[in-house]
Amino acid sequence: MRTRDPNKEALIREKAIELIVNHGFDGLSMHKLAKAAGVSVATIYIYFKDREDLIQQVYTDESRKMTEATLLNFDPDAHFDEGLKRQWINRMTYCLENPYSMTFMEQVKHSPLVERSTVDTRFLQAMQRFVHNAIDRKEIMPLPVEIYWSIAFAPLYQLVKFHIAGKSMPGRPPFIFDEEKINLTLGLVLKALKP
Amino acid sequence: MNDHRITEAFVLVFKTNISNPIQVKSIADTLNSCPDILKWNVDLADIDKVLRIEATHAQCGPVIELVTRAGYACEELTD
Numbered sequence: 001m002r003t004r005d006p007n008k009e010a011l012i013r014e015k016a017i018e019l020i021v022n023h024g025f026d027g028l029s030m031h032k033l034a035k036a037a038g039v040s041v042a043t044i045y046i047y048f049k050d051r052e053d054l055i056q057q058v059y060t061d062e063s064r065k066m067t068e069a070t071l072l073n074f075d076p077d078a079h080f081d082e083g084l085k086r087q088w089i090n091r092m093t094y095c096l097e098n099p100y101s102m103t104f105m106e107q108v109k110h111s112p113l114v115e116r117s118t119v120d121t122r123f124l125q126a127m128q129r130f131v132h133n134a135i136d137r138k139e140i141m142p143l144p145v146e147i148y149w150s151i152a153f154a155p156l157y158q159l160v161k162f163h164i165a166g167k168s169m170p171g172r173p174p175f176i177f178d179e180e181k182i183n184l185t186l187g188l189v190l191k192a193l194k195p
Numbered sequence: 196m197n198d199h200r201i202t203e204a205f206v207l208v209f210k211t212n213i214s215n216p217i218q219v220k221s222i223a224d225t226l227n228s229c230p231d232i233l234k235w236n237v238d239l240a241d242i243d244k245v246l247r248i249e250a251t252h253a254q255c256g257p258v259i260e261l262v263t264r265a266g267y268a269c270e271e272l273t274d
Contacts, residue, residue, distance in 0.1 A: 030241050040272075042273060
């Protein structure tokens with residue numbers, strides 16, 4: 001009989017994400033995870049009932065953390081320009097502080113292992129309200145959500161990826177996504193979304 | 196009203212040779228009918244075919260006896 005230890009549990013989750021990011025879902029077994037986290041296999045089973053349960057729990061937890069980070073100081077009733085800037089800063093900060101988590105969340109999107117309907121709805125509700133407000137106030141044009149997302153956020157994520165990788169196109173110097181470049185890109189995005 | 200205090204279950208972990216869903220099914224009745232066992236599952240994906248049990252007590256002996264009597268190898272998974 002072993003007792004629960006929150007620090008140990010957090011370490012196991014962290015190592016699980018690293019293993020999945022570096023070796024894919026197939027690269028994660030309870031034995032490999034035990035080795036990576038420096039705990040016994042038996043210890044891992046105290047917290048998780050099997051591999052699927054582990055992946056699902058890690059996903060639910062990461063998605064909650066991401067929601068909290070993204071909604072920090074964000075006002076869904078703010079002017080679109082201001083709100084989007086806050087969103088960019090929050091999302092970028094989260095990605096830079098949790099690079100493994102960002103990649104993990106992307107992997108999960110394409111995996112049948114995870115039930116994504118358990119996702120925190122606070123995030124979705126806040127973002128929907130934000131966009132609908134902006135459309136009602138004629139700050140942006142109405143668009144299908146996929147197109148809206150691709151213009152409003154895909155540029156951010158792509159440039160953050162270049163920044164994290166430290167390189168972009170062949171022959172280009174390391175890409176640093178600094179404030180000047182953020183404002184330049186954000187300005188173009190806002191212009192594109194205006195009615 | 197009664198004071199429903201929630202006590203945390205004891206997690207017991209065993210290495211077994213229960214290796215497919217049919218074998219899992221064959222011990223289901225035995226484990227389900229044991230009042231000390233709150234929840235159980237066998238991780239067939241794991242090399243040790245880990246039987247994980249949430250029980251009302253911390254004794255491994257009774258579980259090992261149940262599973263062994265059903266015809267499977269079962270030992271405590273130790274550190």
